[in-house]
Amino acid sequence: MTEPLVRARGVERRYGARRVLHDVSFELGRGGALVVTGPNGSGKTTLLRLLVGLAVPSRGRIEVALDRARVGFVGHEPLVYRELTALENLDLFGRLYRVPERPERIGMLLERFGLWDARGERISAFSRGMTQRLALCRALLHEPELLVLDEPHSALDAQGAELLDQELETLVPRRALVVATHEPERLSGLATAQLALGTA
Amino acid sequence: MSGYLADVAALARKDLRLELRARDTLPAMLLFVLATLVVFHFALPADVGNDPAYGLLWVALVFTSLLGLARAWVPEREAGALDGLVLAPTDRSAIWLGKTIASLAFLGAAEVVALPAFVLFFAPLDGPALAGVVLASVGICAVGSLVSAMAAASRGREVLLPLIFLPLAIPIVVGGVGASISEEPGKFLAFLGLYDAVFAILSWAAFEYVVTE
Numbered sequence: 001m002t003e004p005l006v007r008a009r010g011v012e013r014r015y016g017a018r019r020v021l022h023d024v025s026f027e028l029g030r031g032g033a034l035v036v037t038g039p040n041g042s043g044k045t046t047l048l049r050l051l052v053g054l055a056v057p058s059r060g061r062i063e064v065a066l067d068r069a070r071v072g073f074v075g076h077e078p079l080v081y082r083e084l085t086a087l088e089n090l091d092l093f094g095r096l097y098r099v100p101e102r103p104e105r106i107g108m109l110l111e112r113f114g115l116w117d118a119r120g121e122r123i124s125a126f127s128r129g130m131t132q133r134l135a136l137c138r139a140l141l142h143e144p145e146l147l148v149l150d151e152p153h154s155a156l157d158a159q160g161a162e163l164l165d166q167e168l169e170t171l172v173p174r175r176a177l178v179v180a181t182h183e184p185e186r187l188s189g190l191a192t193a194q195l196a197l198g199t200a
Numbered sequence: 201m202s203g204y205l206a207d208v209a210a211l212a213r214k215d216l217r218l219e220l221r222a223r224d225t226l227p228a229m230l231l232f233v234l235a236t237l238v239v240f241h242f243a244l245p246a247d248v249g250n251d252p253a254y255g256l257l258w259v260a261l262v263f264t265s266l267l268g269l270a271r272a273w274v275p276e277r278e279a280g281a282l283d284g285l286v287l288a289p290t291d292r293s294a295i296w297l298g299k300t301i302a303s304l305a306f307l308g309a310a311e312v313v314a315l316p317a318f319v320l321f322f323a324p325l326d327g328p329a330l331a332g333v334v335l336a337s338v339g340i341c342a343v344g345s346l347v348s349a350m351a352a353a354s355r356g357r358e359v360l361l362p363l364i365f366l367p368l369a370i371p372i373v374v375g376g377v378g379a380s381i382s383e384e385p386g387k388f389l390a391f392l393g394l395y396d397a398v399f400a401i402l403s404w405a406a407f408e409y410v411v412t413e
Contacts, residue, residue: 054283
């Protein structure tokens with residue numbers, strides 16, 4: 001059995017007196033796809049932020065056996081600059097991630113997610129769906145080995161959601177995937193494990 | 201090291217590009233510093249000599265920088281861009297250094313307008329006074345970029361920034377005014393240089409803890 005890329009043990013997260021996550025444990029290896037489900041407020045977003053290192057657990061441990069250069073994240077926000085263009089945003093993050101053959105990689109992703117014609121437009125002029133597509137481009141830019149996605153289908157139209165599903169299908173055999181979603185059936189073909197969070 | 205500097209350059213260039221495009225910060229700083237100097241010009245009695253005017257110059261520069269610093273992290277707050285930077289494999293201090301360089305560019309541009317206006321309205325500026333402005337600007341932007349990042353992460357950012365920044369700027373004002381009016385400006389310039397070195401190192405080392413939990 002391959003060594004897990006992600007290992008969570010007894011993870012708890014509190015915000016003041018409020019406990020958002022309680023005793024969450026799982027392991028995920030390369031080729032694994034963990035689907036995280038649960039009602040609003042159950043801690044899905046918090047768990048994903050803990051996984052990528054944007055927050056720390058109040059109790060328990062999360063071990064990710066990867067450098068942060070090998071992790072991609074799509075959150076509720078697109079994590080880009082609203083007054084830069086799509087091309088400028090991807091170029092900036094491509095530089096920070098030391099993406100080899102950056103222009104070609106950026107061009108390929110923009111083409112694949114249907115944003116090539118809008119590459120020179122500022123993100124503030126993008127629709128929510130276009131912004132979400134750009135967030136996916138940013139997360140995939142450096143070819144991460146662990147991809148963490150928080151409700152990635154939200155705001156996408158049918159074509160965008162289809163594109164995302166196709167992308168995930170090609171990624172999963174070689175990488176690890178964690179997806180929080182309200183539509184687990186959409187990922188039923190990919191999921192190797194499911195984590196159902198309740199209100200803690 | 202070259203990778204670190206390339207990251208700093210990319211981040212500073214991004215801030216300059218955003219400002220050239222949105223023109224949110226620099227025009228406000230220019231108008232504020234000019235308006236402040238005009239108000240001081242009419243507020244200061246004509247027979248008090250030059251020394252109080254030098255003090256007012258430093259008040260104008262500190263508050264102008266505060267105006268710029270209050271907006272420094274607005275682009276990062278929008279759409280979660282700061283999280284995007286924190287997740288990138290760059291050293292987090294590069295984010296601070298890029299922001300410090302961009303803030304210094306904006307403050308320097310405001311000073312290019314403010315200093316001739318000061319000479320026009322009030323009194324001449326000699327070499328030590330100008331050296332004091334340069335050194336003080338470095339200190340203001342080094343400390344200010346860290347403090348404004350701390351404030352940006354809190355709900356009461358508009359109140360918190362001046363509350364933290366102004367006490368830290370007192371040594372800068374002491375050094376700047378001393379370099380402008382003292383007959384031995386060297387020791388005040390050395391003091392400003394020491395302040396810059398100490399606070400730049402502290403800010404550089406502390407920034408990681410400001411942007412992560």
